[in-house]
Amino acid sequence: MIAILTRDIRLAVRAGGGFGLGLAFFLIVVVLVPFAVGPEVRLLSTIAPGILWIGALLACLLSLDRIFALDREDGSLDLLATSPVPLEGVVAMKALAHWITTGLPLVVAAPVLGVLMSLPVEGFRWLVISLAVGTPALSTIGAFGAALTVGIKRGGLLLSLLVLPLYVPTLIFGAEVARAGATGLDVETPLVLLGAVTCVTVALLPFASAAVLRMNLR
Amino acid sequence: MASIWEYANPKKFTRTVDVLLPPVAVLAVLALVTGLVWGFFFTPDDYKQGSTVKIIYLHVPSALLAINAWLMMLVASLIWLIRRHHVSALAARAAAPVGAVMTVIALVTGAIWGQPMWGTWWAWDPRLTSFLILFLFYLGYIALWSAIENDDTAADLTSVLCLVGSVFAILSRYAVNFWNQGLHQGASLSLDKEENVADVFYFPLLVCIGGFVLLFVALVLLRTRTEIRARRTRALLARERMT
Numbered sequence: 001m002i003a004i005l006t007r008d009i010r011l012a013v014r015a016g017g018g019f020g021l022g023l024a025f026f027l028i029v030v031v032l033v034p035f036a037v038g039p040e041v042r043l044l045s046t047i048a049p050g051i052l053w054i055g056a057l058l059a060c061l062l063s064l065d066r067i068f069a070l071d072r073e074d075g076s077l078d079l080l081a082t083s084p085v086p087l088e089g090v091v092a093m094k095a096l097a098h099w100i101t102t103g104l105p106l107v108v109a110a111p112v113l114g115v116l117m118s119l120p121v122e123g124f125r126w127l128v129i130s131l132a133v134g135t136p137a138l139s140t141i142g143a144f145g146a147a148l149t150v151g152i153k154r155g156g157l158l159l160s161l162l163v164l165p166l167y168v169p170t171l172i173f174g175a176e177v178a179r180a181g182a183t184g185l186d187v188e189t190p191l192v193l194l195g196a197v198t199c200v201t202v203a204l205l206p207f208a209s210a211a212v213l214r215m216n217l218r
Numbered sequence: 219m220a221s222i223w224e225y226a227n228p229k230k231f232t233r234t235v236d237v238l239l240p241p242v243a244v245l246a247v248l249a250l251v252t253g254l255v256w257g258f259f260f261t262p263d264d265y266k267q268g269s270t271v272k273i274i275y276l277h278v279p280s281a282l283l284a285i286n287a288w289l290m291m292l293v294a295s296l297i298w299l300i301r302r303h304h305v306s307a308l309a310a311r312a313a314a315p316v317g318a319v320m321t322v323i324a325l326v327t328g329a330i331w332g333q334p335m336w337g338t339w340w341a342w343d344p345r346l347t348s349f350l351i352l353f354l355f356y357l358g359y360i361a362l363w364s365a366i367e368n369d370d371t372a373a374d375l376t377s378v379l380c381l382v383g384s385v386f387a388i389l390s391r392y393a394v395n396f397w398n399q400g401l402h403q404g405a406s407l408s409l410d411k412e413e414n415v416a417d418v419f420y421f422p423l424l425v426c427i428g429g430f431v432l433l434f435v436a437l438v439l440l441r442t443r444t445e446i447r448a449r450r451t452r453a454l455l456a457r458e459r460m461t
Contacts (some may be wrong), residue, residue, distance in 0.1 A: 007393040010372045030431075117368070144382065147381075148362065148375055148378075148379060149362075149365075151366065151371065152365050152366060155365065158358075158361055158362065158365050161354075161358045161361055162356060162361075162362060162379065164354070165351055165355050165386070165390075166355040166382070166383070166386045167382075168351055168386070168390045168393065168394075168440060169386065169389045169390050169393040172394065172396070172397045173317055173393065173396075176396075176397060190396070192395070193393075200412070205382070208378055208381070208382050211378060212374075212375060212378050215374040215375055215378075216371065218371065
């Protein structure tokens, strides 16, 4: 399982396109927002948590189809499915690899972009925490969507249609943590709920994803 | 012994539908016409809402069915996953567009009512928002069905999507509750409440709900039968080509 993890990370870093791309996309989304809504500081700092969360969500979405599609094309997915490692574990590791290559850089880069969006200083901590807690859920849900659409050619658009509604609870609680943190309100309740969503998806969704993959590989 | 699983046989199912469909359809039309005419022309205006109150006869039944159609799809998906009866998968597929349309009706009638009453077409109220999310789930479900060529794989994948989607739909429902305070009034109908809608509105509403349910049943039966026949035609054509 560790081998799968390192293999996926190495592929993402070396094969190009995957690793930095999500981060660059995140940056561009956040840079474009002031052009669209105007450079007014107060407005920007109000919407900053939401925009940063939306950016992170879209950046995650962008690299989802890479999770299984490439492996399916060159046949390594069949090998993984027949290997002694349970498919659930493979799925979980692939989601983890996706998180390390897209989610984690986003978490690290978020404060820099927070500066661009003139996020209040006290909000930085909670923004980073909310992204760190929430992005694993995004990767796991995304892996489920990728498993659903792995057999479909040009399934990218369908993938977003399927995955985005599933992102709603994570987005609500995550943005709520960031917003409450920026305005100095109580963050405990949304943070706990966000953590609960993440825990449950990480614990249960790999089983659904693995089941779906088996159906697709039949 | 007769059991419900006999209807998993497509032949038996279509034969039953042939018998059942005309009376159900007629009853649905009758109930809808009675309920709507009764509701629109023979009930008084509400003292606060005026005649806009009458949209309740479309709004409440369609909203009710929008949710219950998904529930029916969930049950049908479970039956498909557990017992692998094709009719069940096809029924789930047949119900999805109907449910999506019900969701749209509920949203649109709600908007039409909300404009004069709340002064806005749309508010990010928990109920409204969760209905919109439900609509997105319907869209994803329908899109996934149409995207996959192999029928059995499509049935499998959409069933799992329906299960996971149900969990997330419920989760979203409570998440949006947390996210914004409501503008929408409480339930108009419930069994454990003293105070429901006043009787003058209540009875035509019940007739309308009955009509909508019958309409839904008729549409699902019809669409399922069409699917079965389409599939049989495909199979026959394929056999013809073989010989």
